[in-house]
Amino acid sequence: MTDTLLGLDEPAQPPRSGGEAYRVLARKYRPQTFQALIGQEAMVRTLENAIKRDRIAHAFLLTGVRGVGKTSTARLIAKALNCIGPDGTGGPTIDPCGQCEPCRAIAEGRHIDVIEMDAASHTGIDDIREIIEASRYAAVSARYKVYIIDEVHMLSKAAFNGLLKTLEEPPGHVKFLFATTEVNKVPVTVLSRCQRFDLRRIPAEKLAEHFALVSDKEGVTAEPEALALIARAAEGSARDGLSILDQAIAHADLEGSGVTAAAVRDMLGLSDRSAVRDLLGLLLAGDAPGALAALRRQYDFGVDPQGVLRALLEAVHGVTLSKVGTAEDPAQPAEEREAYREWATQLSFPLLHRLWQLLLKGHDEVARAAMPIETAEMALLRVVHARSMPDPAELVRQMPAGTGSTPSVTNQPPAATPPPPAPARAILPESFAELVERMEEGGHHLLAVRLAHGARVVSYQPPEIVFSGARPIAADTLAETTAALRGLTDTAWKLTLLDAPGEPTLKEAQDAAAEAERQAVLASPLVKAALEAFPEAELIDWPKKRNVS
Known part of the structure; x- marks a missing residue:
């Protein structure tokens, strides 16, 4: 690169007594x-x-x-x-x-x-x-x-x-x-x-190439990995990167060596990438003591706990990109690319997404914590524990058959034998729930809804029904129901009210059964373990299915 290309873009400065005034790289190579x-x-x-x-x-x-x-x-x-x-x-x-x-x-x-x-x-x-x-x-x-x-x-x-x-x-x-x-x-x-x-952020690979040219111009040797670390730390800013490079060159001059990756890591307080890969391997293996010891080693070296979690996030992101099949980052060391490829073949997308969410949550917690290292340890333990948990979809598949189905709701105890075939019109419904269902099938939808939501049955002995007067039913509803039942069953029905509490409505009984089913699911060992692993998770309703005889 010529002097014109990397020339001075500032007013001339008076020389110091010992020679020309030093110009920082960010100004010298404008x-x-x-x-x-x-x-x-x-x-x-x-x-x-x-x-x-x-x-x-x-x-x-x-x-x-x-x-x-x-x-x-x-x-x-x-x-x-x-x-x-x-x-x-x-x-x-x-x-x-x-x-x-x-x-x-x-x-x-x-x-x-x-x-x-x-x-x-x-x-x-x-x-x-x-x-x-x-x-x-x-x-x-x-x-x-x-x-x-x-x-x-x-x-x-x-x-x-x-x-x-x-x-x-x-x-x-x-x-x-x-x-x-x-x-x-x-x-x-x-x-x-x-x-x-x-103006776009400058890609890290272009920054690394530029820093290599500047280092050569300054007569300083620099490891490619060191320049890649500086380029990543610059976050798309050429000025920030040149300032870091200036500092790294000064650090190297004191040691009488070039700019090395180890020196840049120490200077920036970055986590060693090989140490991060080792830590991620321990987490994936479920080795809690080993993971905590590895975290403490980096902490003792001066690495910020939040920086460790950030590096783990970058690693999980890199593995995910490798699994997707995106082009590899040429700035990555060869051993890192090989590790990402190997993990990509072993880990599923759901597990990678789960790791990302857990580490991201831990990163945010550490940023706000009064005890950062302890918070980071708890975050890693959560990752270790969640690593052994099956995927939520696998939990559903492992539930006993029929757990997710909704039982039929009636006012009578369930029959010991399967229900008989659909009755003819002349046969009266055996239960109030069957009566409401017959009305629904017969085209009386609104009337069936009103009965299911508002009628409490005291006695059901077809063709007589006694409803609770404690929850009054409109006179026109009784009249419409009587007429509808006569048309559906060819029978004269007698519907009366009695000042008694009666049984719950069909809707109330159905809601109670659904809540009992929900509590049974929450009490199952698999779901309890899942909720312990994911404290913010919740059980949502799945599509209700009828029992098929």
């Missing part, structure tokens, strides 16, 4: 060309097409997480718009020369027509009013007057409102470049007036 931006190819292609077609927007909004290149991109756009080429005759270009006076002045932060403002410290309407007034005047020496406002979401409501009119109809010689990490805080009225670019 990108000087669009090609040097890592992982932002889509944005660069859009800008290139816009410049070639002379369709340059008057305002750009750059958003993304920290360290992905928002401010660097804004400066590059300023250079691209104002570059005049080495011979002074060039126009706007996606490849600024970096040699002409505008390019050098913008790179050093001293160009009079490129104004950078930090909205975090200039939030008020007065600051914006100064920009509005100055934007009326043409650029002094550049092609465009460019305003770069960093962390624009920090502007006050009044400042945003004051900017709207100028932002919508700016003078032709003015360009606005906004950068923010919290685009959701920018008013929609501002967003609608800007061309928005969402």
Whole structure:
């Protein structure tokens, strides 16, 4: 990579008495060309097409997480718009020369027509009013007057409102470049007036490659695994990763060696990945004492308990991805990929999902706990205990046959023998429940529902029925029931009321039977064990089935 690609993008600093002032890597290796931006190819292609077609927007909004290149991109756009080429005759270009006076002045932060403002410290309407007034005047020496406002979401409501009119109809010689990490805080009225670019998180493999180039440029040897660890810790931010690399190089210099993976782990307090795999193996084997001892060893080495659970979550996620068949991460060590493949063939998807949920719950508990290491131990014990439990679907399959069926609800004791075939119309129903069912089959649906939910039977001796007067039945219901039964059975029925409590309604009896069945299921050893393993689980109703004789 050339010096131009990895060049300085800051004002020159006076040398110290002992030589040139040290520049941290995050500033020293700031990108000087669009090609040097890592992982932002889509944005660069859009800008290139816009410049070639002379369709340059008057305002750009750059958003993304920290360290992905928002401010660097804004400066590059300023250079691209104002570059005049080495011979002074060039126009706007996606490849600024970096040699002409505008390019050098913008790179050093001293160009009079490129104004950078930090909205975090200039939030008020007065600051914006100064920009509005100055934007009326043409650029002094550049092609465009460019305003770069960093962390624009920090502007006050009044400042945003004051900017709207100028932002919508700016003078032709003015360009606005906004950068923010919290685009959701920018008013929609501002967003609608800007061309928005969402800068993506930089993939870990690209960061590792970039860090390797920087290490080589600095004359420092670095293990690929160490650079991969730094790239993961950076979480998509080139600036964060270079800061960590800077620290790792300083650490290596003290030891007189290169940047090693072990040193990076110690420096960041990361859990050793082989130790994590060993711990996961102990959990899957159900070795509770061994798992607790392994956790304590990492804790004694200074690894945060929450970090151990996070590493276990990453491992379970990696095994799941391997089982799904996704492409392997080239940044992973070979032994780790091999372990994931082996576990993927041994573990089922339900078990992997269960492990994920248990570890995620433990991770959240440790984050809030007053006793983190003890909470982590309890979380691992829960995993060990749950590992030996069968899948919930397997629990249902192991239940005794007929447990999930709903018994018939009648007001008479169940018959010792199976019920006879469906009776003819002339044969009277043997029970009130059978009578209601006969009415349902005969087309009297609403009437059958009213009887099942509201009628309490004191005596059933067909063709006479005595209902409880304690729960009155409407006179029209009795009359309709009498007429319906006469039509269904060719028999005159006598329905009366008596001031007596009577039996529960059919609906009440059915609900009581269902609750008794539910309690019986909860009392079964398999379900009790499942609820102990999953304290937040609950028994839900399954589809009711009728007994088939």
